[in-house]
Structure formats: C-alpha cells, structure tokens
Amino acid sequence: MSNVPGDLKYSKEHEWVRFDGKKAYIGITDFAQSELGDIVFVELPEVGAEIRVGDTFGTVESVKTVSDLYAPVTGTVVEVNEGLADAPERVNDDPFDTGWMIAVLVTNDNASDLLTGEQYKEHIND
Amino acid sequence: MGGDDKVLKRTPLYPLYAPYGARTIDFGGWEMPVQFREGIIAEHQAVRNSAGLFDVSHMGEIEISGPNALKTLQKIVTNDVSRMSESQAMYSPVCNDDGGTVDDILIYRLAEDRFLCVVNAGNIDKDYKWFTEHNSGAKIVNQSDEWALLALQGPKSQQIMDRVATPTVSHVAYYTFAQDIVIAGANCMVSRTGYTGEDGFEIYISRDQAKAVFEALLVAGSSLGLIPVGLGARDTLRLEARLPLYGHELRDDISPLEAGLGPFVKLDKGPFIGRNALVVQKANGLKRKIVGFILEDRGVARADCQVLAHGQPIGYVTSGTLGPALGKSIGLALIEADYARIGNTIQIDVRGKLLTATIVKTPFYKRNPAS
Numbered sequence: 001m002s003n004v005p006g007d008l009k010y011s012k013e014h015e016w017v018r019f020d021g022k023k024a025y026i027g028i029t030d031f032a033q034s035e036l037g038d039i040v041f042v043e044l045p046e047v048g049a050e051i052r053v054g055d056t057f058g059t060v061e062s063v064k065t066v067s068d069l070y071a072p073v074t075g076t077v078v079e080v081n082e083g084l085a086d087a088p089e090r091v092n093d094d095p096f097d098t099g100w101m102i103a104v105l106v107t108n109d110n111a112s113d114l115l116t117g118e119q120y121k122e123h124i125n126d
Numbered sequence: 127m128g129g130d131d132k133v134l135k136r137t138p139l140y141p142l143y144a145p146y147g148a149r150t151i152d153f154g155g156w157e158m159p160v161q162f163r164e165g166i167i168a169e170h171q172a173v174r175n176s177a178g179l180f181d182v183s184h185m186g187e188i189e190i191s192g193p194n195a196l197k198t199l200q201k202i203v204t205n206d207v208s209r210m211s212e213s214q215a216m217y218s219p220v221c222n223d224d225g226g227t228v229d230d231i232l233i234y235r236l237a238e239d240r241f242l243c244v245v246n247a248g249n250i251d252k253d254y255k256w257f258t259e260h261n262s263g264a265k266i267v268n269q270s271d272e273w274a275l276l277a278l279q280g281p282k283s284q285q286i287m288d289r290v291a292t293p294t295v296s297h298v299a300y301y302t303f304a305q306d307i308v309i310a311g312a313n314c315m316v317s318r319t320g321y322t323g324e325d326g327f328e329i330y331i332s333r334d335q336a337k338a339v340f341e342a343l344l345v346a347g348s349s350l351g352l353i354p355v356g357l358g359a360r361d362t363l364r365l366e367a368r369l370p371l372y373g374h375e376l377r378d379d380i381s382p383l384e385a386g387l388g389p390f391v392k393l394d395k396g397p398f399i400g401r402n403a404l405v406v407q408k409a410n411g412l413k414r415k416i417v418g419f420i421l422e423d424r425g426v427a428r429a430d431c432q433v434l435a436h437g438q439p440i441g442y443v444t445s446g447t448l449g450p451a452l453g454k455s456i457g458l459a460l461i462e463a464d465y466a467r468i469g470n471t472i473q474i475d476v477r478g479k480l481l482t483a484t485i486v487k488t489p490f491y492k493r494n495p496a497s
Contacts, residue, residue, distance in 0.1 A: 063167060
C-alpha cells in the first residue's frame, strides 16, 4: 500500500503539496514513484520561473518511461531541489521528504481545489 | 492504469507474479511482469553480478519436421541451417522478398529432420502464416500453447543449474542444448542461450510444470543472489549487449544487413526469401545503418526520437534507455550510413529539445570471458 501522509494536499496528477505560509513545497507521491519505477532523471524549472496550475513544470524520467510533472499551484518558483540532479533515486526512496522537487511562492491560492489525504487515497484506489 | 477491458493472455507463471511483487504491463497482448519487487536497476545488476530468472513463456514455438524440413527452413531463414548438427541452436533473421525482416528467431535442431523455431511473441501468428505459405512440403505445427520458457541468466547460472538439474548441463556449450534434463521432476530441454549478454540457460518445459521449475530454481539460487527479473531489465540488458529487439532494430522495413546482422545472412548458401534484395543492398552499399550512441547531455533518448546532423534529419532512435552499467543514456539509432562513423556527434530531438550524442562502438557492455 502506498504511503499517503495526512498533513499534505494532493493533486489528481499525483503531486503532493506542503503549505508553509505562502510557500508550497511540491513533489510526487509514493504511489507515483512506485508506478514509475527506478527514477533516473528529474528535469525541473529554474528559480524565478512562473508556473500555473495544470501546466507542466518538468519531467521525471524512469528507466521505463517519462512522465510530465503538473503544477498543483500557481506561483513563482523560489527553490529547486538541486540534490536530485545527482541523486534522482531520492524520489523513489523518500518521495515526501528529501525527494521534494520545488518550492513555489503561491500567488493564487487554490488549496481548496486540492485533495486531502483521504480523498487522494480514494483517488488512487479507484 | 486500469480501465482497459482488453483480455490479455497470461503465461502459466502468472500466479507467481504477485507473490514476488511483480508489476505487470501489456506486452504485445500479454500481461507480463515489467519488474518484480527489486525494480529494474537492481534486477539488471543481479543478472550482471549473480543471476536472474525470467519468465519468457510468451515467446512462440513452431516445429518444422519431416523429410522436407531442412529444405523449407533453408528457404525461409537467412542463416545456413544445413551447417547445424543435432543438439545445436542457431540464431537467424527471417526476411520478406524486399529484404525487410519478418522476424528474428532461434532454431533448434532436435533431430535430423525436426527443428523447433522460437519466435517473438508478437509475431507468432504472422510467422506461422508466413512459414505455412512458404512451406516446401514439411509438417509445420504451432506449439506455442504447449510450451513454457524460462531464462536463467548471469554468471552464477551454471552453479544454480548444478544444484537442480539431472544430469548435469555443465557440458552444454554456448548455442547447444540438451534434452531430457530433469528439474523438480519436470522433463526439460535446456540450451545455453540467452538475451542478456551473460552466460546462462533457456529452459523449455510443458506449461503445467513451469511453476514447479520456476520455484525450484529460485529456491536453489537464492543463496547465490538469484532473483526473478522482469521485462524492463531484460530490455536494458539486451540493449547494453546490443542485441536487437523485433519492432525496434528489426522491422518489416529494416533489413538484417542494416541492423548489423550480416554474419547471420549467408548470401552464398543458395536461394532463400529476400536473398535477391539483400544481394543488391550489399552490392550498392547500405544507405542506412543501426549505430550505437551515448547521450552526452542529461536525459534519455527513447525510441522514435528524431536524429539530426547539422540541423538535418538523418534517422531515428530505435531503442534508448539509461544503461545501468555506464550510468549514461545509451541507445541505438537507424541513421543515414554517411553519418555512421564512430566518434561522430549527432543531435537527438528529445521532446523538443536537441541533445548531443556521440556514436560509439557497440556492444556497450561485454562480459569478461574469464568470469
């Protein structure tokens, strides 16, 4: 069974969001990393990039496939997890912590549109 | 993920997938394990360093027998079957009239006038039709539903077989086979062949005994590091060893010469289907060739990505992945022969981004013969 921390918000595209004031940390869920298999490359935007809900903000490449990353919030990228360049396997090993991808300064609060942990669990069990 | 109502075929090993943590995919109409619990990279390394066990029962088996069996096969395949002695195995492309590739198969000479052809899962019906259409009086039987096929691959394969097989298969040399080998009470045909670039065996068994043999091998080999391996690692292993995959390096419109399989095309053996076209291709010089490349930039160039030189399209990627041995993205591409020089730089369009790659010598990985 996939791990779904209850204190995070989720998108249907399998990103998680941890709100910290106006800042939102974003990564992919345990379910997503498990579906992708061994991740070998993560392509992320640069600090300063503007992302909009639903747009792709990067790609995650596993041995077997490539998958787009969809922005769960709108805002400006203020931090990027540079560690993933050399250790993309962190997304597999620790998707909710050291496998985080970007932090965004949220300009348009859509938190209420995101799924709760319970709702996301239902979504992946469908 | 879900939602697809297509009924997929399953091998007799299917009930063991879940207990071993497999994730399955639709592979040419078959529900096959892309990986087991360990994941593609760990499974790849297990085969390189110790051993891995594959379920490849989706492969097809077509038997050609009778007084005209040799004559029929010689007409259908490009390699010279007359050179085979009993208990030998031979790899051969099968060509159409244009020199394109119908399939690439493994042939076992079971007896003087009896051959077993092992064909790609996706080509079983096409091959059976092709063989029967070009039959020169042999008996041709599609036995694909009767056989299960396991592949035990990796440097520890011999040691593992020693623990389960009677009599021993230690004398079975590369590309030969032995019949009536008993494993877990099952009568098996065992060949020293494979698709990983490592030493190893392929084990043919009747479907109802496949589970017992699969589990007996895993139990016998676990202390030596043997784990079940899925098709994901099978693909990265074969690609590092530059073994072609039908539908990628070989297709109805790609000739075995273009794919670099010249040694398996015996133009001097007498007439066979596709020979005339291949003779012309060889005489005029190849226009296209499959080459190996290593990506210099980060990313993975996958099948169908366009290849460019000086801004002009010169071909496309046939297979690409991250090569676990090198830790870099590797691949094969079919490109214009003029650009196919080792050391040349090419560009590959990976989802709209031009990445730089270098054409390199293949295989990307070669096992140490001493090991």
